[in-house]
Amino acid sequence: MTPYAAAPLGELWMVVAVTAGLGLVVAALGVGVIWRLRTRSIGVMLAVVVVVAVSATLAGVVVGIMEMIIDGPVKDSVLAIVAVGGLVGLGAAFVLARMVVRESRRLVAAVGATPFTAPRGLPAELQTIAGSLEEAYERERALEGARRELVAWVSHDLRTPLAGLRAMAEALEDGVVRDPATVSRYHRQMKLEVGRLSAMVDDLFELSRIHAGALRLSRxxxxxxxxxxxxxxxxxxxxxxxxxxxxxxxxxxxxxxxxxxxxxxxxxxxxxxxxxxxxxxxxxxxxxxxxxxxxxxxxxxxxxxxxxxxxxxxxxxxxxxxxxxxxxxxxxxxxxxxxxxxxxxxxxxxxxxxxxxxxxxxxxxxxxxxxx
The missing domain is CATH 3.30.565.10 (Histidine kinase-like ATPase, C-terminal domain)
Structure with missing residues (x-):
């Protein structure tokens, strides 16, 4: 191989190495910035991603041009083309990022509304999240309705035996009931009502454990x-x-x-x-x-x-x-x-x-x- 052929190959490897190094440096800085801004708006994070991607690409292209045997007006023209292309790419990327942010804000606004209705026309991932949220809200509404019905019905069911217990206890306390047979019947009835109340409380406790996911099974x-x-x-x-x-x-x-x-x-x-x-x-x-x-x-x-x-x-x-x-x-x-x-x-x-x-x-x- 002639010295003339070996020189371009060496320059090519140097360009590749420098481009890769610059890309890694820019990428590392971008990761650090995104980590520090991880709690900020998704628009800010998308902007950082766009800047990092375009900067890494432009840095490699510029290094390659500077190391190549291009001089004079040609080099200036190529650099101008790269600069314009980079600016256009950044502009297009920011427009697309704003579209994504706008759609995500639509989802956020829908979540804050009552009742929640999943917006349509979102990007696929956001539409999946919106659908899952809508199903969760529907389940929550159904559970809330069931809870209210349960409270109303159980309150009624508790009130009936409690009223009977109170009436029998007052009759015994006031001496309205004296004969042994009636007193014995009242005592049996009170025991029966207490058993019903105890069973109802046990059922409520068991149901609450099931709904809370706290049911422990020994299989x-x-x-x-x-x-x-x-x-x-x-x-x-x-x-x-x-x-x-x-x-x-x-x-x-x-x-x-x-x-x-x-x-x-x-x-x-x-x-x-x-x-x-x-x-x-x-x-x-x-x-x-x-x-x-x-x-x-x-x-x-x-x-x-x-x-x-x-x-x-x-x-x-x-x-x-x-x-x-x-x-x-x-x-x-x-x-x-x-x-x-x-x-x-x-x-x-x-x-x-x-x-x-x-x-x-x-x-x-x-x-x-x-x-x-």
């Missing part, structure tokens, strides 16, 4: 047949008092990983709800097995006559009883049992649903099957 390997047997034994006295027949059909081995106490409570809530809505002399059936999709399945079928189609999506709503009158019956609750069951099942990575089936409805719990 172990259990068989659904054992869970069905335990639930059947616990609900038998309630069914006998109502005159309802309880039966069970459980496969021999359906293993799942679950908290026996929590899942038992969810299943027990479904069974008690089924007994409550089944006429005397009819049957409530518990089943455990594996469905066609390979999921462990628990089902509770009753004889309630079915649920109106428009009410099916609301069955698991807090305080929903499916009744025009919200006054609880003697065996009724605050309408929290199904909402609690849903929260427990979903905490087990399962699903719960209800369908009309035959003479009544059927609640289905599906859980991941534990395979060997």
């Amino acid at each position: 172990v390997r259990i068989g659904l047949a054992d869970l069905v047997a335990d639930t059947l034994a616990g609900a038998e006295p309630v069914a006998r008092a109502k005159g309802v027949v309880l039966t069970a059909e459980a496969a021999a081995s359906v293993p799942v990983e679950a908290d026996p106490g929590a899942l038992g409570r969810a299943l027990g809530n479904l069974v008690v709800n089924a007994i409550r809505h089944t006429p005397p002399g009819r049957t409530v059936v518990l089943r455990a097995g594996v469905d066609a999709g390979g999921m462990a399945c628990l089902s509770v079928a009753d004889w309630c006559g079915g649920i109106p189609e428009e009410d099916l999506p609301r069955v698991f709503d807090v305080a929903f009883r499916g009744e025009a009158a919200r006054t609880p019956t003697a065996e009724g609750g605050a309408g929290l049992g199904l909402a609690i069951a849903q929260g427990i099942v979903e905490a087990h990575d399962g699903t719960i649903g209800v369908v009309n089936d035959g003479p009544g409805c059927r609640f289905d719990i599906r859980l991941p099957l534990l395979r060997s």
Whole structure:
């Protein structure tokens, strides 16, 4: 290779090295500036990014021109072209940055408005954020409405037994009731009302833990047949008092990983709800097995006559009883049992649903099957 050929190659490597060094220096300064301005407006950060990118490019181009064998008017012309191109690039970049900032400010203004409505025509990322925010606001509004309904209904449900307790306590205190039989009946009734209030408070506490994500599960390997047997034994006295027949059909081995106490409570809530809505002399059936999709399945079928189609999506709503009158019956609750069951099942990575089936409805719990 001749000395004439080796010289341009050496100059080229020097230009590359100097350009890379200048680019790294400018980039490092830009990162430092962005870090210091990370809490400022997105417009400021975009401006810094644009300046850094254009400065690094122009620095490399200028070094290359200065090191090349270009002199006189030609070099001046090339430098002028580079300078104009850089200014045009900066101007165009700032215009685009202002457009992005304007769109982000539209989103910020929409977030501050009440009610929130996602603006349309935003860039894809901002539109995704706006859609997620709109869904979150809708969920929050629905939860707030449910909370208000819950407070109103529970206040009514608490007021009724408390009024009865107060009346009986005043009658006993004032001596209005004296005969032993009536006094004994009052004491039994007071104990019953206290039990109802205690159960209602327990349900409210459990529901609050579920909504707060504070439900702690101690999962172990259990068989659904054992869970069905335990639930059947616990609900038998309630069914006998109502005159309802309880039966069970459980496969021999359906293993799942679950908290026996929590899942038992969810299943027990479904069974008690089924007994409550089944006429005397009819049957409530518990089943455990594996469905066609390979999921462990628990089902509770009753004889309630079915649920109106428009009410099916609301069955698991807090305080929903499916009744025009919200006054609880003697065996009724605050309408929290199904909402609690849903929260427990979903905490087990399962699903719960209800369908009309035959003479009544059927609640289905599906859980991941534990395979060997």
